[in-house]
Amino acid sequence: MIFKGRAFLFGDDIDTDAIIPARYLNTSDPEELKKHCMEDADPEFYSMLNKGDIIVAGKNFGCGSSREHAPIAIKAAGVSCVIASSFARIFFRNSFNMGLPIFESDEASGEISQGDVVEVDASSGIITDLTTGKQYESKPIPPFMQKLIEDGGLIEHIRKTGGI
Amino acid sequence: MGMTLAEKILAAHTDTQEFKPGDIIKVNVDVALANDITAPVAIQAFKASGLNRVADTGKVVFVLDHFTPNKDIASANQCKMVRDFAREQKITNFFDGGEVGVEHALLPEKGLVLPGDFIIGADSHTCTYGALGAFATGVGSTDLAAAILTGQAWIKVPSTMKFTFNGTLQPWVGGKDLILYLIGDIGVDGGLYHVLEIDGPAVSSLDLSNRLTMSNMAIEAGAKAGIIPADEKTEAYVKVRARRPYTLYESDPDAAYVSRKEYDCANIEPQVAFPHLPENSRGISEVGEVRIDQVVIGSCTNGRIEDLRIAARIMDGRKVARGLRCIVLPATPEIFRNAEDEGLIKIFLDAGAIIGPPTCGPCLGGHMGILARGEKALATTNRNFVGRMGDPKSEVYLSGPAIAAASAITGKISSPQEVLS
Numbered sequence: 001m002i003f004k005g006r007a008f009l010f011g012d013d014i015d016t017d018a019i020i021p022a023r024y025l026n027t028s029d030p031e032e033l034k035k036h037c038m039e040d041a042d043p044e045f046y047s048m049l050n051k052g053d054i055i056v057a058g059k060n061f062g063c064g065s066s067r068e069h070a071p072i073a074i075k076a077a078g079v080s081c082v083i084a085s086s087f088a089r090i091f092f093r094n095s096f097n098m099g100l101p102i103f104e105s106d107e108a109s110g111e112i113s114q115g116d117v118v119e120v121d122a123s124s125g126i127i128t129d130l131t132t133g134k135q136y137e138s139k140p141i142p143p144f145m146q147k148l149i150e151d152g153g154l155i156e157h158i159r160k161t162g163g164i
Numbered sequence: 165m166g167m168t169l170a171e172k173i174l175a176a177h178t179d180t181q182e183f184k185p186g187d188i189i190k191v192n193v194d195v196a197l198a199n200d201i202t203a204p205v206a207i208q209a210f211k212a213s214g215l216n217r218v219a220d221t222g223k224v225v226f227v228l229d230h231f232t233p234n235k236d237i238a239s240a241n242q243c244k245m246v247r248d249f250a251r252e253q254k255i256t257n258f259f260d261g262g263e264v265g266v267e268h269a270l271l272p273e274k275g276l277v278l279p280g281d282f283i284i285g286a287d288s289h290t291c292t293y294g295a296l297g298a299f300a301t302g303v304g305s306t307d308l309a310a311a312i313l314t315g316q317a318w319i320k321v322p323s324t325m326k327f328t329f330n331g332t333l334q335p336w337v338g339g340k341d342l343i344l345y346l347i348g349d350i351g352v353d354g355g356l357y358h359v360l361e362i363d364g365p366a367v368s369s370l371d372l373s374n375r376l377t378m379s380n381m382a383i384e385a386g387a388k389a390g391i392i393p394a395d396e397k398t399e400a401y402v403k404v405r406a407r408r409p410y411t412l413y414e415s416d417p418d419a420a421y422v423s424r425k426e427y428d429c430a431n432i433e434p435q436v437a438f439p440h441l442p443e444n445s446r447g448i449s450e451v452g453e454v455r456i457d458q459v460v461i462g463s464c465t466n467g468r469i470e471d472l473r474i475a476a477r478i479m480d481g482r483k484v485a486r487g488l489r490c491i492v493l494p495a496t497p498e499i500f501r502n503a504e505d506e507g508l509i510k511i512f513l514d515a516g517a518i519i520g521p522p523t524c525g526p527c528l529g530g531h532m533g534i535l536a537r538g539e540k541a542l543a544t545t546n547r548n549f550v551g552r553m554g555d556p557k558s559e560v561y562l563s564g565p566a567i568a569a570a571s572a573i574t575g576k577i578s579s580p581q582e583v584l585s
Contacts, residue, residue, distance in 0.1 A: 017549040018550055023529055023530070026236060039556075060353035060356065068306060072205075086353065089356060090383075098306060158313060164316045164317065
């Protein structure tokens with residue numbers, strides 16, 4: 001699978017309250033949540049976003065609360081994948097369990113500029129900045145987590161295998 | 165090679181014979197917890213599985229504590245969905261209405277989480293139970309649904325970082341100050357993917373309430389768990405509450421730690437974390453003049469009876485500063501009742517504070533104390549992210565109950581000494 005879109009840059013420690021503020025958590029409807037995606041980090045984000053665009057962030061993306069509403073909002077908004085220098089652990093799990101593709105690369109996170117067109121090959125983990133021509137390798141994904149993605153998330157995995 | 169406390173708990177809950185940090189293993193879950201925000205998403209995932217079976221209803225706990233008493237129609241509908249599911253699946257550990265307490269204050273109090281347990285909760289502050297010598301970690305709703313369906317969770321085996329607090333605590337310093345100091349030192353991702361094992365004479369001198377405060381904020385350093393080895397105080401706390409067996413583990417002397425750090429409590433004064441990250445902590449003497457509009461005393465971090473006693477001691481016979489709103493939320497019905505019996509509620513009311521029901525409410529900007537644009541609050545809660553308590557242009561400062569109570573009296577962030585002298 002290839003993802004291609006414009007890069008939207010965010011800094012370090014983007015927390016889940018910035019991704020989807022708790023004031024909107026009285027629903028879990030993706031169509032509602034997506035309208036407020038990244039609202040407290042960049043109020044213009046959702047209105048500027050085209051389907052397939054990519055979030056490129058610094059370290060510890062998704063820190064804070066365990067709310068799965070965060071990856072749900074990002075996915076529903078039309079973001080194809082998230083690249084960050086590192087991810088907070090609950091957000092990391094949630095993304096695999098929910099089927100939001102995420103990639104860890106310190107270099108890509110540091111070098112990609114706002115608005116660059118970026119392509120990510122999900123199977124090889126290779127990130128290409130088409131604007132600059134530079135390529136980056138993302139951190140390999142453990143086999144168990146690759147299996148989760150292949151099966152279509154954790155619940156589908158349980159359905160197929162009868163357990164975790 | 166010896167094992168850490170965390171590794172021993174994992175070994176007791178998995179069929180995998182040998183494992184090392186970084187391995188992904190399947191673990192049997194003792195308790196699976198969710199609240200009125202995360203349970204609805206878990207229930208949807210549960211239903212989508214088509215399996216329609218709860219592995220063990222006795223291990224599931226639901227607490228409707230975040231947007232309750234329901235703040236609007238949408239949150240009422242979310243609670244109803246959880247209520248219907250709990251009834252349908254015969255989940256007995258379901259806390260609703262007058263039985264609701266803030267989940268991480270409620271579960272230890274009820275003896276539902278015990279030393280040696282492996283606990284997951286669809287709430288990031290599930291790590292609180294590490295203070296009982298349990299392995300407790302926050303997960304998302306899908307993980308929770310999977311645990312309800314299978315009784316298991318997958319986990320990447322973490323390495324352990326060790327933190328030892330030596331020396332004697334300075335006046336008005338409690339668990340909140342020690343953990344804010346630690347987070348200030350290592351940063352909000354300083355413990356990412358790791359277990360924090362916290363010990364030392366200063367930690368041993370703390371009661372369970374203060375230890376729960378410390379473990380509660382392990383996630384604010386990015387950690388998977390924050391474990392304090394169980395001792396005689398832990399045992400005294402759990403033995404009157406437990407209704408099932410439990411196991412006290414300790415790390416082997418030759419256990420492998422990824423890092424070790426020692427702090428001298430002689431150097432730790434009461435702490436305040438500045439906006440907008442818990443790592444922005446500094447000693448009260450370095451705070452300067454910060455005027456505030458609101459004080460919140462409550463939450464899973466500092467809403468226990470011991471916290472209310474400290475606050476009441478400072479507020480007794482004094483008045484909340486004019487123009488400041490001081491909101492006190494006892495974290496559980498039992499804490500509320502004890503606060504009433506001990507005369508603390510009267511002290512707060514006489515001081516001009518607002519007393520609210522047990523709820524997470526303002527901590528996450530849900531309800532019962534939302535900030536307007538440009539306002540500043542000091543809270544005994546655990547997060548001060550942008551917009552956490554209301555308007556994205558408001559600010560939250562974090563502290564323990566002593567500084568919070570003193571600041572409610574003066575109207576600016578203040579040391580208790582300033583009020584009592």
